[in-house]
Amino acid sequence: MTPTAPPYHGSCLCSGVKYQVTAAIRAVSHCHCTMCRKAHGAAFGSYGSVPGDAHVFIAGEELLRRYASSAQATRTFCSVCGSPMLWQGKGHYADWVSFPLSTLDTPYLAPKQKHIHTASKAPWYDIADHWPQSM
Numbered sequence: 001m002t003p004t005a006p007p008y009h010g011s012c013l014c015s016g017v018k019y020q021v022t023a024a025i026r027a028v029s030h031c032h033c034t035m036c037r038k039a040h041g042a043a044f045g046s047y048g049s050v051p052g053d054a055h056v057f058i059a060g061e062e063l064l065r066r067y068a069s070s071a072q073a074t075r076t077f078c079s080v081c082g083s084p085m086l087w088q089g090k091g092h093y094a095d096w097v098s099f100p101l102s103t104l105d106t107p108y109l110a111p112k113q114k115h116i117h118t119a120s121k122a123p124w125y126d127i128a129d130h131w132p133q134s135m
Contacts, residue, residue: 011105012063012103014080016078017078017083018059021048021054024050027098028046029046030131031044043124044121046100047100048101064085065077113131116133119135
């Protein structure tokens with residue numbers, strides 16, 4: 001698969017919410033924290049990050065709901081199908097957003113990835129790839 005360049009397009013499971021990303025995707029990570037595991041219903045959530053103004057919802061914004069999952073983060077999801085759509089933190093990276101790579105409709109090949117918050121990973125999941133890990 002050949003990597004594609006922006007713009008990237010994505011959508012939720014029911015296709016009611018659609019978005020466009022106009023910048024290069026950075027900081028690709030697989031987050032193993034308890035909140036990401038619960039939000040995704042999986043062993044981890046895989047995210048790409050871009051400056052906030054490079055991620056635009058182009059359809060279905062009225063379907064979006066937001067949830068402050070902690071004092072540091074707000075999660076945005078589709079109110080119809082429940083798909084996670086966006087993660088935004090506070091503080092140092094407040095001007096960036098992270099979105100689940102699984103919602104991309106445009107093919108994307110991440111050149112660099114990392115596992116984060118592995119100290120709280122699911123005990124039944126073994127990380128068996130070569131990507132760096134951080135606690």
